[in-house]
Amino acid sequence: MSAGVLMVQGCTSDAGKSALVTALCRWAKRRGSRVAPFKPQNMALNSAVTVDGGEIGRAQAVQAQACGLEPQVDFNPVLLKPNSDIGAQVIVHGHAVAEMDARNYHEYKRRAFDAVMASHRRLVDAYDAVIVEGAGSPAEINLRDRDIANMGYAEAVDCPVLLIADIDRGGVFAHLVGTLALLSASERARVVGFVINRFRGDLALLQPGLDWLERETGKPVLGVLPYLHGLHLEAEDALPRERDSKPDALLRVAIPALPRISNHTDFDALRAHPQVDLHIVGPGEKPPACDLIILPGSKSTRADLAWLRAQGWDAAIARHLRYGGKLIGICGGLQMLGRAVHDPMGIESEPGSSDGLGWLELETTLELQKQLHRVRGHLAFSDARVRGYEIHCGVSYGPALAAPFAQLDGGRSDGALSADGQIIGTYLHGVFDDPQALHALLQWAGLRDPTAVDVHALREASIERLADAVDTHLDTVTLASLLGVHSCAP
Known part of the structure; x- marks a missing residue:
């Protein structure tokens, strides 16, 4: 042996x-x-x-x-x-x-x-x-x-x-x-x-x-x-078996369970937070009333975008924003929030383009070279530290990126923050893992006095x-x- x-x-x-x-x-x-x-x-x-x-x-x-x-x-x-x-x-x-x-x-x-x-x-x-x-x-x-x-x-x-x-x-x-x-x-x-x-x-x-x-x-x-x-512990792949009920939670968060959802470990810090009721919404379930909707990453952005529409999430998001709710798109979710997603080389599926949800003035083109980065920086709307990692083939461009979500070390910026402050788009996975970023994002989402949670320490x-x-x-x-x-x- x-x-x-x-x-x-x-x-x-x-x-x-x-x-x-x-x-x-x-x-x-x-x-x-x-x-x-x-x-x-x-x-x-x-x-x-x-x-x-x-x-x-x-x-x-x-x-x-x-x-x-x-x-x-x-x-x-x-x-x-x-x-x-x-x-x-x-x-x-x-x-x-x-x-x-x-x-x-x-x-x-x-x-x-x-x-x-x-x-x-x-x-x-x-x-x-x-x-x-x-x-x-x-x-x-x-x-x-x-x-x-x-x-x-x-x-x-x-x-x-x-x-x-x-x-x-x-x-x-x-x-x-x-x-x-x-x-x-x-x-x-x-x-x-x-x-x-x-x-x-x-x-x-x-x-x-x-x-x-x-x-x-x-x-x-x-x-x-x-x-x-x-x-x-971060899951290898499967979504959590059970949902923890938190009847006294002060912030309600809804996330669609996309067919090709990726890196749903992004939400472990929210799942662990005592003041956050996190609901991952499966197929056939009606999107619930909530304070924050998060569109997660996806391995098949255009196909999952079509699934979102078929499940009625486009109308639910429009209604959610009309009543003052907040919206975050992470990686593939960011791409969905733009005007269009282009896949001319058929990297994720058949070559072609799909209309995005249109909430951010940007478009995305999928390219062969995957972006793999571990990054640090600070939130553009706060002094809060942020760290995370990027895993994406898409390159996004457009006026929305002029108002970034985060300033990264080394001079780069990331993502977009809408002019009305309701919508965030980011390529950063693990964006909730740093306690400072988690605190700032929960405040932005409407939680006045968030409890401190350190997901790394919990892990x-x-x-x-x-x-x-x-x-x-x-x-x-x-x-x-x-x-x-x-x-x-x-």
Whole structure:
């Protein structure tokens, strides 16, 4: 087995792989290990800009934080960003290489795997331990050929695998035993144990099932993690399962759940804010009365713009503004607020142009070169500090940009603020993450005395809770042996 490399695979998507890798990264760091996260292939529309100027999955940026590191492209060498039900933008080592459908990407996997292995070698050389996250399930029979995300990678580097399953969904024993049954003999042999996630209840009542599982499979259960409520971790891709009801909230915010919504982690600070009631509005739902509407980022701006109109959001926004409500467009949302979006080269879909919503005097043209920047500056209407990151192919131009939303370090400006002060457009993802910017934007939206919220500190506290759960509920002696780290913190 490769010393210091441990992979976490899941029986299903959202079984808890990302959270467990995050927990193990912080747990190993506490023990003095130089540890790095790794996800060979990720499919997600939530992404981050790295310190070396590339783009990776957002979950790997959180895992880097757990390791005390800045995000790097080697942490997620292959990122797939879906722009339709059958196609995606393929990003290798931080930069887009092509738009491919599933069949063409299957043929491309050999080259993608070369990138995966190059990153693997660099990480193994640079760190004491590498904790790897799989993707989806290793038991997808139709994806077994040329797999680079799960057992294909594990077999190539000869690393041990933990298999995690979510008991909260039900069927946890069937998930674990069924997954093992669908693996090859060599793949089953490298599964060194099970972790059961999101358990609520009396562990004594679960114990007979755990005993049976160990007898049936010959594999140990390395622990049962409790359902941890109130974690503030950025989602890999899926929108939050539940909406927190805040009947006493003072500011109501509505966000359309665009079919290709990207970087909805932009709103984690709002979701965590005690005075903000955030409602992500799904298809078929009537846009609610609110104080602030936010149009989020999109991987398919023109298609999502058409969806907005079909759902009645154009009329709802007009009514909202007529009654004095505030409106923010972020990245693709900014582009939608303009007069037109042009895609002459068919970067996101078929070549062509679409009329925008017309609330800002600007137009956008999509270009091949993606803009990837980490930025700092201050809000143009306030002394508040702002920081964030840009990920966009669109270049916007027009009179509205003469009144920018933010002045950035280095002399650039960003976005637009309407003359009446009701509408903001910005390319900055993470715009609510800085406490100063969050405070200023909530005041602009109508909240007179916003409570201070620091989403980075909340995320850090959640990472610590996850590492504590590893210490309390998992077999740390076995984990330490697998990773080559101290079983106890120094």
